[in-house]
Amino acid sequence: MAAARRTSRSRARRSEDAGVEDLLAAKEMVIVCGTGGVGKTTTSAALAALAAVRLGGRVLVLTIDPARRLADAMGLTELSNAAVQVSLDGIETEARGELWAAMLDTKASWDDLVRRHAPDPATRDKILANPLYRNITARFVHSHDYVAMERLHELRSSGDFDLIVVDTPPSRNALTFLDAPARMKDFFGGRLLRWLTVPARSRLFTVASKPFYQIADRVLGSRFLQDIAEFFVLFQTMEAGFVQRAHDVERLLTDPGTTFVVVSTLETAPLVESRHLANELAARGFHLGAVLANRVLPDTLRSRPGAVAAGKLKRGAGALAEELAPLLGEDPGRIEGVLAEAVARFEDLAVVAKREAERLSELRS
Amino acid sequence: MTAESASGADVTAASPVSPGDLLARRLLFVTGKGGVGKTTVAAALARLGAERGLRVLVCEMDAKGALADAFELPSLEFAAREVEPGLFAMAMNTEDSLREYLRIFVRLPLITKLGPLARTFDFVADAAPGVKEILAVGKLCHEVRQRTYHLVVVDAEATGHVISQIDAPRAIQELVQVGLIRDQTAWMIDLLEDPATTGVVVVTTPEEMPVVESIELIETLRSTTRVDVAALIANRVLPEPFAGNEERLFETLAEQGSPAHDRLTEVAGAAVDQVLGAARLAARLRRTGADHLATLRAAVPDVELILVPELYARSGGRRTVELVATALGEEF
Numbered sequence: 001m002a003a004a005r006r007t008s009r010s011r012a013r014r015s016e017d018a019g020v021e022d023l024l025a026a027k028e029m030v031i032v033c034g035t036g037g038v039g040k041t042t043t044s045a046a047l048a049a050l051a052a053v054r055l056g057g058r059v060l061v062l063t064i065d066p067a068r069r070l071a072d073a074m075g076l077t078e079l080s081n082a083a084v085q086v087s088l089d090g091i092e093t094e095a096r097g098e099l100w101a102a103m104l105d106t107k108a109s110w111d112d113l114v115r116r117h118a119p120d121p122a123t124r125d126k127i128l129a130n131p132l133y134r135n136i137t138a139r140f141v142h143s144h145d146y147v148a149m150e151r152l153h154e155l156r157s158s159g160d161f162d163l164i165v166v167d168t169p170p171s172r173n174a175l176t177f178l179d180a181p182a183r184m185k186d187f188f189g190g191r192l193l194r195w196l197t198v199p200a201r202s203r204l205f206t207v208a209s210k211p212f213y214q215i216a217d218r219v220l221g222s223r224f225l226q227d228i229a230e231f232f233v234l235f236q237t238m239e240a241g242f243v244q245r246a247h248d249v250e251r252l253l254t255d256p257g258t259t260f261v262v263v264s265t266l267e268t269a270p271l272v273e274s275r276h277l278a279n280e281l282a283a284r285g286f287h288l289g290a291v292l293a294n295r296v297l298p299d300t301l302r303s304r305p306g307a308v309a310a311g312k313l314k315r316g317a318g319a320l321a322e323e324l325a326p327l328l329g330e331d332p333g334r335i336e337g338v339l340a341e342a343v344a345r346f347e348d349l350a351v352v353a354k355r356e357a358e359r360l361s362e363l364r365s
Numbered sequence: 366m367t368a369e370s371a372s373g374a375d376v377t378a379a380s381p382v383s384p385g386d387l388l389a390r391r392l393l394f395v396t397g398k399g400g401v402g403k404t405t406v407a408a409a410l411a412r413l414g415a416e417r418g419l420r421v422l423v424c425e426m427d428a429k430g431a432l433a434d435a436f437e438l439p440s441l442e443f444a445a446r447e448v449e450p451g452l453f454a455m456a457m458n459t460e461d462s463l464r465e466y467l468r469i470f471v472r473l474p475l476i477t478k479l480g481p482l483a484r485t486f487d488f489v490a491d492a493a494p495g496v497k498e499i500l501a502v503g504k505l506c507h508e509v510r511q512r513t514y515h516l517v518v519v520d521a522e523a524t525g526h527v528i529s530q531i532d533a534p535r536a537i538q539e540l541v542q543v544g545l546i547r548d549q550t551a552w553m554i555d556l557l558e559d560p561a562t563t564g565v566v567v568v569t570t571p572e573e574m575p576v577v578e579s580i581e582l583i584e585t586l587r588s589t590t591r592v593d594v595a596a597l598i599a600n601r602v603l604p605e606p607f608a609g610n611e612e613r614l615f616e617t618l619a620e621q622g623s624p625a626h627d628r629l630t631e632v633a634g635a636a637v638d639q640v641l642g643a644a645r646l647a648a649r650l651r652r653t654g655a656d657h658l659a660t661l662r663a664a665v666p667d668v669e670l671i672l673v674p675e676l677y678a679r680s681g682g683r684r685t686v687e688l689v690a691t692a693l694g695e696e697f
Contacts, residue, residue, distance in 0.1 A: 035399060035400060036398060036399010036400040036401075036523055037398060037399050037400015037401055037570075037575070038400060039574075041574065042574075072573070072574065072577055131540065132540065224540065224541040224542065224543075224544060224547075227540075265400075269400075269431065269434075270400065298646075300639045300642070301639070301643055303636065303639060305634060305635070305636030305639070306636045306639035306640060306643075308633075308634065308636065309633040309634045309635075309636035309637040309639065309640050310633075310640045312632060312633040312634065312637075313629065313632065313633040313637060313640055316632045316633065320628060320629065320632055323628065324618070324625050324628060327624060327625065328614075328617060328618075328625060330614060334611065334614060335614065335618070337611070338607065338611050338614050338615050338618065339618070339629075341606050341607060341611075341615075341644065342606075342615065342618075342619075342640055342641055342643075342644035343640060343644075345606050345643055345644040345647035345648075346639070346640040346643035346644060348647070348677055349643045349646065349647060350643070351677060352677060
């Protein structure tokens with residue numbers, strides 16, 4: 001727990017330099033995106049902690065990542081749909097605001113959604129009991145995308161928080177997440193839903209001759225198609241509510257109070273992804289507030305004097321070892337070995353630091 | 366099509382790897398938290414298999430193109446291509462998989478008319494859970510069953526999503542009562558749940574979050590599926606700069622104000638502290654990593670843990686794959 005907090009604190013300190021604090025002060029919702037493994041979750045937690053400590057107000061950090069990592073980053077044992085307050089004691093004793101954390105519970109959120117949009121209790125219960133519904137909400141990829149957007153909208157319009165920091169799934173995934181409202185609208189307007197929800201008998205006469213339905217029947221089984229149809233007939237009763245919400249959520253993403261932060265390390269693959277992500281965000285008309293380079297090695301590793309010292313130490317290691325051996329009561333061979341090892345480790349890290357510096361300047365251009 | 370292009374390959378002869386070896390399995394799902402080097406490890410395992418005389422297929426599931434990058438190719442297609450001797454690579458595509466499926470199992474001659482049909486089907490697959498997953502997993506299982514390859518290595522989805530893929534046949538079996546797809550789940554399940562045939566390889570790095578996620582993934586795999594966890598691979602393990610006593614000796618040399626440190630400063634200049642600081646950073650990183658790996662070992666004591674050292678490689682590409690394959694080969 002303490003370790004997690006310390007990490008959050010040091011990340012927060014570093015991010016000050018990039019002027020992120022101003023961004024946090026100006027926005028109401030920060031959506032943190034990035035490819036896997038760049039420290040997105042920790043960064044989200046750190047940004048939220050920074051805002052709570054320095055700027056005050058009630059700050060919420062929300063993870064919609066199906067792999068539940070935020071609790072770890074916050075040093076909490078568990079997170080749920082309900083926001084829980086995180087103690088800032090380990091970070092700052094004189095914090096100005098409050099830090100809250102929540103995770104997207106896909107199943108519970110879908111259930112809420114159905115309860116809200118179902119036209120009557122009977123339909124609601126039928127949907128909640130439908131086996132396909134249960135599978136869609138609990139088991140399969142991407143079902144969390146739409147409901148995540150929905151939850152975001154709800155939290156934002158609840159007015160309970162001054163700032164919401166959102167930790168998203170890895171980048172290509174984050175895009176499907178952003179596109180979820182549009183897909184939901186397409187879905188309700190699409191031909192598939194119309195066909196699926198045509199009463200079974202008339203479907204048989206009008207479309208049975210088309211090869212698609214013959215094959216679909218044969219491959220998937222007509223019973224399964226029927227199950228799907230039933231589910232969507234029920235689902236369609238919620239169309240108006242869903243489509244309205246999808247519009248609202250889309251508006252929320254382009255709202256002036258919303259900004260996107262892309263997190264990246266300075267390795268090749270994450271940088272390529274980050275560029276792609278930044279371009280896609282721009283293409284969608286979203287506000288890119290900052291690109292955060294995480295886990296950057298210290299600049300001192302690239303300094304000329306450091307390299308000179310390493311060279312001198314390498315050349316002088318043998319003589320130094322002989323000289324220091326009686327002083328330390330050590331074997332000269334071991335001292336020489338330790339000095340050589342120190343130089344080798346410096347050289348390894350210096351190469352990585354140089355590579356990072358070059359990539360950082362490419363990123364800035 | 367893969368099956369045809371590879372026909373005539375005799376993979377039923379005695380396998381060139383010894384039984385019990387990871388590479389003696391027929392189907393390996395390589396997964397892990399995003400960013401840990403999953404694709405590189407998948408490519409390296411496949412390459413190692415090919416180097417040892419196996420005929421290997423490696424397949425990318427998420428269409429991000431990382432596997433193509435690993436082999437320095439502009440892109441990979443659904444139809445496998447030989448990227449190294451004995452090593453074939455493909456990218457999963459559910460539409461092509463459906464096409465192949467319909468051709469083989471439904472014996473549908475209307476390949477030319479399949480365009481709009483496949484698009485519509487794609488839409489059904491979007492709406493009906495598990496259909497896309499089973500088309501992908503089904504293709505892989507098909508390759509294993511056809512014995513076109515000794516080994517199929519899957520660069521699978523990241524930890525959050527891999528279970529819905531591996532578990533798709535069971536999910537479909539529960540959801541779908543009749544039909545062709547349902548009929549085919551039984552043999553897929555047999556194949557996936559046989560530990561001699563199929564295994565999950567979980568890749569991690571010696572960092573906190575990847576380790577936590579790997580432990581969670583293995584717990585979930587074991588509680589919700591019957592697919593065997595074959596190995597854990599810790600990637601980018603830092604070298605140990607100083608063994609036991611040597612670290613104490615290093616600290617003596619590096620201690621500010623000590624006679625030894627004064628001498629080092631006289632010989633190498635004040636910037637010697639930057640060198641010593643880097644060595645200390647390396648030692649600290651290594652120690653933190655070792656702690657995380659110890660946590661992993663304690664949580665999953667019954668799965669083999671294979672270490673791949675940090676390579677300080679410039680980028681991805683063939684060279685990195687080769688280096689990781691060599692490192693893995695030394696561990697096996």
